[in-house]
Amino acid sequence: MRGWLAAAMAFYVGAALSFRLGSFPALHGDEAWIGLFPRELARLGFFTFHGMTDYVGVLFGLLVAGVFAVLTPSAAALRLLGVAANGAAGLIVLAHLWKRFGSASGLSWLYLLGTSAFFLFESRLAWEVCALQNLLLALVLTACGRLVADEDFGFPAVWLLLQATALGVHNHFIFVSVPLSLFVLSAGALALEKDWSLLRFFRLASAALAMTALLAACQLLLTDARWQELRWAAGPFLLLLPALAAAAFVRFRDRGDGVLRALFGDGLFGGARAARAFRVFLALGLLAFAVYHAAPLLQIWSNVALFKRMVSWDPPVWVSVPLHLWAAVLLGAFVLYAAERLKGTRLRQLPRYERFLLYWLLCYGAIFIAFRHTSSIRYYLIPSFLLMAGTAVAMPRVGWLSSRRALLALAGMALCCNILFWREMLGSFERRPFRFRVGWRQENSGDFMPKGRLREVMRREGICAFVSNSTFIDLPLEFMMRVEDLECRSPGKKLWSRLCYECEGPPYFTWEVRDAAAR
Numbered sequence: 001m002r003g004w005l006a007a008a009m010a011f012y013v014g015a016a017l018s019f020r021l022g023s024f025p026a027l028h029g030d031e032a033w034i035g036l037f038p039r040e041l042a043r044l045g046f047f048t049f050h051g052m053t054d055y056v057g058v059l060f061g062l063l064v065a066g067v068f069a070v071l072t073p074s075a076a077a078l079r080l081l082g083v084a085a086n087g088a089a090g091l092i093v094l095a096h097l098w099k100r101f102g103s104a105s106g107l108s109w110l111y112l113l114g115t116s117a118f119f120l121f122e123s124r125l126a127w128e129v130c131a132l133q134n135l136l137l138a139l140v141l142t143a144c145g146r147l148v149a150d151e152d153f154g155f156p157a158v159w160l161l162l163q164a165t166a167l168g169v170h171n172h173f174i175f176v177s178v179p180l181s182l183f184v185l186s187a188g189a190l191a192l193e194k195d196w197s198l199l200r201f202f203r204l205a206s207a208a209l210a211m212t213a214l215l216a217a218c219q220l221l222l223t224d225a226r227w228q229e230l231r232w233a234a235g236p237f238l239l240l241l242p243a244l245a246a247a248a249f250v251r252f253r254d255r256g257d258g259v260l261r262a263l264f265g266d267g268l269f270g271g272a273r274a275a276r277a278f279r280v281f282l283a284l285g286l287l288a289f290a291v292y293h294a295a296p297l298l299q300i301w302s303n304v305a306l307f308k309r310m311v312s313w314d315p316p317v318w319v320s321v322p323l324h325l326w327a328a329v330l331l332g333a334f335v336l337y338a339a340e341r342l343k344g345t346r347l348r349q350l351p352r353y354e355r356f357l358l359y360w361l362l363c364y365g366a367i368f369i370a371f372r373h374t375s376s377i378r379y380y381l382i383p384s385f386l387l388m389a390g391t392a393v394a395m396p397r398v399g400w401l402s403s404r405r406a407l408l409a410l411a412g413m414a415l416c417c418n419i420l421f422w423r424e425m426l427g428s429f430e431r432r433p434f435r436f437r438v439g440w441r442q443e444n445s446g447d448f449m450p451k452g453r454l455r456e457v458m459r460r461e462g463i464c465a466f467v468s469n470s471t472f473i474d475l476p477l478e479f480m481m482r483v484e485d486l487e488c489r490s491p492g493k494k495l496w497s498r499l500c501y502e503c504e505g506p507p508y509f510t511w512e513v514r515d516a517a518a519r
Contacts, residue, residue, distance in 0.1 A: 002103040006094070009110040013090060016120050016421065018083050022076030024124070024425050025310045026450040029472035031126040032479040035078045038065035039482070046231065049222045051128055057170035057219060060128035073483045079124050082131030086123035089134035089385075096142050097392055100149060100353055104396035111395075111410070112330070112388045115417045117306035119388075122378065129172050133381050136171070139164040140178060141389065144360075149353035153200050153253055159246035162208055166242045169212040174379060176216060177371045179208040181364040188278050189359060190264040193348065199261070200253055211245050285366025293368065293383070296375040296439030300384065301327035303417060305438050309377060311424045312431035312445040319420075326413045330391055333401055337394035338362070354393065361390045375439030430506035433499055446499040446508075447472045453507040454497055455480050462489025467496035467514055 033052055040047070041061070049058055063081055071077040090113050098106035113119050122130050143161035146152045168175030186202035189195045215238065222234060299305040302323040307313045315323070338358060341347055347355060364386055372379045395401050401410075433446030454477055458464065464481050465488075466474045477495070497511035 002107065006098070006103070006106055006110060009107070009114060010091065010094065013110060013114045013120070014087050016114070016418070016425075017087060017123060019425050021079050021083060021124060022074055025121060025448045027075050027476040027479065028125060028127075028447055029470075029475040031075075031078060032475035033471075034061055034064055034126050034128075035073065035075075035479045036475070036482065037061040038068045038073075041065050047228065048224045049219060049227045049231075049234075050224070054220055055173040056128055057172070059167065059171050060126075060131055064126065075479075075483075078126045078479075082126055083124055085132055085135040086119070086130075089138040090119075092135075092138040092142055093389055096138070096145055097389065100145055101393050102396070105392045108395040109389065109392035111414060112392060115303075115414045116301070116388070117303040117310075117417075117421065118300050118377075118380075118384060120421060121306050121310050122381070127378065129174070129378050129381055132171050133168065133175065134385050136164045136168040136175065137178065137382060137385055140168075144182075144356065145353060147201055147204065148198075148356045151197070153204070153250070155246055155250050158204060158249050159243055161204065162211060162242040162246050162249075165208050165212055166215055169215050170219065170238075173216055173219075174371055174382065176209075176212055177364065177368060177382060179205060179212050181360060181367050183209045184367055185356070185359045185363040187264075188282065188363060189356075191274050191278050194264065196261065197352065203253065204249060207245055207249055211241060215241070282362060282366050285369060286362065288369040288373075289365040292373055292440065293365075293375070293380070296377075296441075297380060297384065297387070298324060298327050298331065299438055300377060300380055301331060303327075303420070305377060305443075307420070307424070308434075308436050309438075309443055309445055310448045311429065312433050312449070313424070313429070314434070314436070315420075322413070322416075330395075331387075333398045334361075334387065334391045334394045337390075337398055357390060357393065361386055373440075375441040377438055377443065430508065432503065432508050433501055435501075446501070449499060449508060451476050451480070454495070454509055454511060457511060457513075458495060461493060461495075461513055462487055463493050463495045463513065464488040465491075465494045467494045470498060473497050473499070473509075 030052065037051075038061070042065075050056060051058055051061055060081075064078060067077055067081050071080070090109075094106050094109055097109050123134065125131070139160060143157050143164065146157040147161065165175065165179045168178060182205040183202075186198045186205050189198050190202060218234065218238060222230065227234070296305070302320070304315055304320050304323055307315055338361075341350060341358060347358075350358070364383060368383055400406060428450075430450065431445075433444065433449055435442055435444050437443070451473065454473070458477065458481065466477065474497075492515060494514050495511060496514050497509050500508045500510045503510075
């Protein structure tokens, strides 16, 4: 019965994730940049190792170019790869939680996916962080299950961890936080508990961190000019590095046990002072996380931040308050679960992998402040995905959430959330853009404004050039122009446009048709 329920829920999540993929939400400027990148590759060849910035790799752009080689370029084709990757990530974690923690945790995971605008809306976006991070993180989680729960340190599991972290860091440098958190986790477990079963994992986490640091340094140093000179040597080296590192680790995986036992036993990292220092570090890191990131996470998990950001809808108080309370219950379930298991000797009594996952979430929270001390929504993808997995484990293990009333309340909130989701996905609302705050950061809903009115102006006037004003407007229009083959009947004209925050009604743009000499 639970298997059929899981299949139905997974099918529903997949349908909601892919519905109106080409038009909802409206195309963002950064997505359009990715969509135009294959044209640059076709024109210049494999000219760069980077994406839009130095800390973003070329991987996603290459994959999109591959999709466009098979499918006709369009907004739906641009987003297809990310939706497929995120759908796969959801299924991988579902199988992982079902196997390691039982069917109740698997169903809880599907519940969280199906009620999360962060997953259903943000995962559609053709940004490298939105498209690939969840899948790579799901692979890391799967590898950790084999390494820690099964104690399988053979080549496949070791390679999977190293390969996923390498691709994650190339895709976006924020993924360095994943191997760093695993390193901190294993070092802390050795220092606090003398858990010698994690010696191998500590060495592997150290190797993953060193390898990803090397990859990040290479990515920064490989400017476009250097890449042209070195790509035939650098490309194969960087491609094979995870496999070479995995083979070396498997060959020498038990070397140095005596040294590490001495260091974490009564040595430099094993005494009472070291244990106390680690506890202080963990406490201060989690305090910083709470100060900077608890409020934004609550806004994101309530879905209110996503409604504001992606569809310019500011829910009324009678909607936003219940949504925030519901999100607080979900996040509170994990906090209570963690607090109960950190009391006394409860932590040591947990199954090894459950203890590992709890430690990982705490350590990731403690080090996340080193990577982000602002509240840009997309940078919460990794902590939110990990926290969703932890909450899925916690929900069946928090007694009051298993009562009939609690389950009915959770089902009611799921229904309400999905009514709101489908209202937005089925509708074609033109709402005034506005600025709002997510935690410490000011966000702008105008980046996702539908550009259909401006596209009609271009079509009517025969314009296919722009007076540069805002890439968040011009790049989506240029992408539409390229994929729709708009006729350039007026080469002497350019379109100038801007968002209109002060307009009383739609369209919330102002525009002018100017001479081509205009700037």
